[in-house]
Amino acid sequence: MQKLYDMTFNPCLKCNACTVQCPVSSVTGDFGGPKHLGPELARFTAQQEPVIDPAIDLCTLCGTCDITCPEGVPVSELTANLKAARAEADGTKFRDLVLSHAEYVGMAASAFAPVTNVVMKFKPARFVMEKVMGMERERQFPLYSFNHFKKQYKKKEATTDRKVAYFSGCYATYNNPDIGVAMVDVMRANDIEVAMPDQKCCGVPMFANGRMEQGKKNANYNIKSLLSYVDDGYDIVMTCTSCSMAVKKEYLHYIGTEDAERLADSVYDADEYLRHLDQAGEFNRELGELNMSAAYYAPCHMKGQSMGTPALDVLEHIPGYSMSDSAADCCGQCGTFGFKKEKYSYSMKMGRKMQEAIEEMGRDVTVTECGMCKNQLDQLTEKETYHPMQILKMSYEKAVKV
Template identity: 30%
Template structure:
């Protein structure tokens, strides 16, 4: 039996429609098998809070081994997993095709899927995952919603903490009265037909975050692509289902996959590339959906046609070359390498893209922000999330760059909060940018 695998990692489709997938005894047996391997290895001790919780649980047991640990102690380990995939992608020597066949994040997902099927998702957690409904409702009263959710509001945030278990100091994204899709439909952008990439076409999959919370990401992408001759169409058939994936609602994720894949098929047939604006959503389209619906031809077709926005710009640069006109970003960029961008196994495309800007130094920070989607805003997790993100914040501060960026908008905002806590000698930016926004700025937009 060899230590570690010499082969490229592979991921098996999720057998979520098999009743055994939800069998409590079978799940417990697999948890014990995997946890025992993790206990003997411990390479992941510094990734997230799941592994310290697991190792403390074992070390504090009567025997110091897994045999004296009660299964009731496993839930906090599962709850701490943010499905960032970094253990699978960067640390674990026992992932498939190794004979140990260890996929820690998808085992945590299986546990949560069983909880979801048993009706154990709280009412509040279910409401937090309804991003489309929440975006529409909050967008209709955006000024009021943003006032109520602002971190400086000591009237409403303590109440929100009590009712929704959202930490009063956790940054929450703002809402906009006009979605990115509506803005795109109302404003035509002139495409440079003389640019090297003229003739390429792309559908910008808006994602719920860019659509409702940060239209500037989509607007920057449209400007950059138009400058490079790319014709764009903005579509948003619905959320990718990542919020539901976090809670194990695999049937709802599958429904989202079928809906979006069916809506975008005609564009693929017409020669469009599909470009997601947020890495978590790109990860869903390219990797998670095909593992949940491995026999769905439309899902497979979409996966092959999909790009992350930074990946797409780098592809243009390599195939056709970028349009002229980029100006230096004074002071350089400290770029956080978002976990769901890393999990796409494509390399640091945002860094590659920003290095195309002349005379602009880019420092890559390859540590987790600690945010983990809706996990990091919860009252019981927020301080832990900041602790996990502290090394990344320190590295950003050490880089002393004028611009801070992350492909994950939630991670970027969380890291700004972590920077603010490092001390008075650290100057935190007002906000972190998405890399495509910085590229647009370098073009003069």
């Protein structure tokens, strides 16, 4: 909640830079936009009861406003406060409760994966989901994997000099375990063993759906579990950029303890970690040739981490492989946002711009870290989408064969 003397909105000049760059505001007039619902509303209601504008539901917390503001206003913190106040005042829908528990959905859906995947494609089932749950029937859902990553990889400790504790996140665990496998193999190629600490969903879907208390519970669980590895000399590595953003940014914002800070300092995105190794002269550059051109799609939650674009810095070492950033804006999937019926049309309008950008690039494949961005890319583009770890794995495998 906004604190009594929180004046972070004060430098706002009302120049609208955030609003014109906002991916949602640029496709619809139904959303008040970051300036209007962030600094402007906060200034208007400072030191009095907050005014809750229901249009705040359209804020996806992508953070583009923060990286845009020429005056240094933390815009998305102000819109996040409003989203939280709205959830508290009006409650959340059953549908949002389900979406916020991506992990439980993942566990259940994976357990019956062959059935789930078929049912999710089945028109009457999608019709029922739309009517009962408010999930858009036209939306393609990610597949679930019966042999999920936690079943495949149970190693609890590592014995190499550098040790990595892997936070796989719901997507790599239940939907696309191939990413987890690739990550472990890439680390092995760099003489690093990977351990799997006990972990729960990072909490991002909960924060995004107004389930603040559950989100904080998960955050505290992860902080405790992951810090015990940090204390044993492990580096914490993540392949999902929304999970890594949660620990680097949201945990500091919502939990804010010394432990949360200590964890944030030990967390790396997988490519960020490899770039770190490279700078220390420890990265295995024995990479095999890949004749492939790729368009990189940068997830919003990657951009918000202030780490540049480590996937480009690392993958450029692969011989024969070329990759350029498509410079596309938000894909419109925005985690759980794009599954919701009432948000689907906005999601698609945003998605079309991303689709255009990917088509303009004219590359063989698309590469992105984010599973949810991949979901939108899979629905709207013809190209196959990979995680950077999958590309690196392919390259290392070629090097071994030669």
